[in-house]
Amino acid sequence: MSKSMRTHSDPEHLLRYADQELSSFDADGVAGHLRDCPDCREELLEVRAAIGDYDWYHGNTLKPAVPSPPAQWKDLDFRTVVTLSPPPARTCGASGDIFALMLNSDRINPTLRNVLRVLYILPWLFTAVIIAVIWRLLLEPNGVVNSVLMQMGIIGSKVEWFSSPETALHAVTFANIWAGYPLFMVSLLAGLQGIPKDFYEAADIDGAKAYQKLIFITIPQLMPIIISISLLDFIWTMQVFPLIWITTGGGPIYSTEVLSTYTYKLAFSSYNLSQASASAVVILLISLGLTLFYIRYQKAR
Numbered sequence: 001m002s003k004s005m006r007t008h009s010d011p012e013h014l015l016r017y018a019d020q021e022l023s024s025f026d027a028d029g030v031a032g033h034l035r036d037c038p039d040c041r042e043e044l045l046e047v048r049a050a051i052g053d054y055d056w057y058h059g060n061t062l063k064p065a066v067p068s069p070p071a072q073w074k075d076l077d078f079r080t081v082v083t084l085s086p087p088p089a090r091t092c093g094a095s096g097d098i099f100a101l102m103l104n105s106d107r108i109n110p111t112l113r114n115v116l117r118v119l120y121i122l123p124w125l126f127t128a129v130i131i132a133v134i135w136r137l138l139l140e141p142n143g144v145v146n147s148v149l150m151q152m153g154i155i156g157s158k159v160e161w162f163s164s165p166e167t168a169l170h171a172v173t174f175a176n177i178w179a180g181y182p183l184f185m186v187s188l189l190a191g192l193q194g195i196p197k198d199f200y201e202a203a204d205i206d207g208a209k210a211y212q213k214l215i216f217i218t219i220p221q222l223m224p225i226i227i228s229i230s231l232l233d234f235i236w237t238m239q240v241f242p243l244i245w246i247t248t249g250g251g252p253i254y255s256t257e258v259l260s261t262y263t264y265k266l267a268f269s270s271y272n273l274s275q276a277s278a279s280a281v282v283i284l285l286i287s288l289g290l291t292l293f294y295i296r297y298q299k300a301r
Contacts, residue, residue, distance in 0.1 A: 120182060
């Protein structure tokens with residue numbers, strides 16, 4: 001809790017503080033401020049109602065909220081899990097396929113291909129924490145992304161990508177895609193180099209165009225790899241934690257909440273170990289089911 005909050009009695013100061021720093025919550029500090037500023041209580045309650053992360057507790061203190069069972073699934077918003085998981089699997093596959101085709105093409109200078117390989121694989125070398133920090137810096141209101149988009153005239157004002165419920169999920173999903181596409185690229189590049197050249201030579205003799213060779217030769221040959229990597233990506237994304245926790249913490253207003261962050265909050269913010277254990281078991285069962293499906297698919301091949 002900052003000293004400025006303890007010394008200011010202006011209700012608007014509390015609102016600004018809650019908007020900026022309530023995610024790193026200090027109940028004792030808020031309680032002390034309320035004793036100095038009784039008029040702030042109503043404003044803080046309005047902020048609490050808007051944010052939805054904290055419950056009024058024992059009159060002057062707050063605690064992280066544990067949603068009641070009827071509202072629990074709404075607050076967790078399983079659409080977030082569904083939305084956050086499949087798009088990276090599909091989009092990483094598309095971007096990874098494009099980069100793999102580029103690196104496998106004979107039309108690109110070999111030296112340039114080697115340079116591009118190093119650049120394209122860089123996201124895979126970074127840890128999730130570093131990736132989260134990079135994208136927080138890039139997407140902050142005064143960051144590079146806003147500056148470039150404003151210079152291009154795409155946006156008229158600064159966008160708070162990780163602080164707005166409308167953009168937070170899209171920003172986190174894009175960062176997750178960027179972190180995961182090198183796996184697709186490397187796997188698909190290996191698959192491309194394993195396709196016999198006789199197939200393409202036969203297609204040239206038959207007069208097939210480039211897009212026809214892509215549709216009828218390349219993609220069918222790569223489909224087993226695409227399905228396998230997509231399943232793995234789905235499993236890993238279901239368990240994503242550091243990226244979301246460092247960028248948004250599951251907020252704002254639960255817009256990026258997933259089972260892993262929800263479980264962490266239950267265990268280490270609310271100390272509700274029974275519900276945290278149940279949530280962890282749910283994650284285990286979902287991951288186990290997907291893993292068994294993946295193993296059966298590999299055996300069927």
